[in-house]
Amino acid sequence: MQKYREMSFDLVMAGLVPAIHVFHYCPMAGGYVYFLTNKPNGILYVGVTNDLVRRIHEHRSGEVEGFTRRYGLKRLVYFERFDDIRDALQREHNIKHWSRSWKVRKIAIDNPDWNDLYETLL
Secondary structure (H helix, E strand, O other): OHHHHHHHHHHHHOOOOOOOOHHHHOOOOOEEEEEEEOOOOOOEEEEEEOOHHHHHHHHHHOOOOOHHHHOOOOEEEEEEEEOOHHHHHHHHHHHHOOOHHHHHHHHHHHOOOOOOOHHHHO
């Protein structure tokens, strides 16, 4: 076993094992950060997903247990698209540290009537 490890390490170092680090340079699938609410200026939820239509459908149908189902958060009022899911995850992390007034301001700028944007996705 030790000899195999040494041999495979030598092959990697010699560049003879292709595509070992290919994923390092290929971006992962895109993602979305989204805000859900139950009504204008209501309770806010910030989430992230790689498939916005599917995920919002899950929230709306009650398939997702927890906060959104407990408070009836089904109205999509804001979303951002990212080419790399890691960027979406970082953005979600940052937004979750924003104050409520910042989140409300962001929605008010892009969606002042707090319309449900789910229908625009279909």
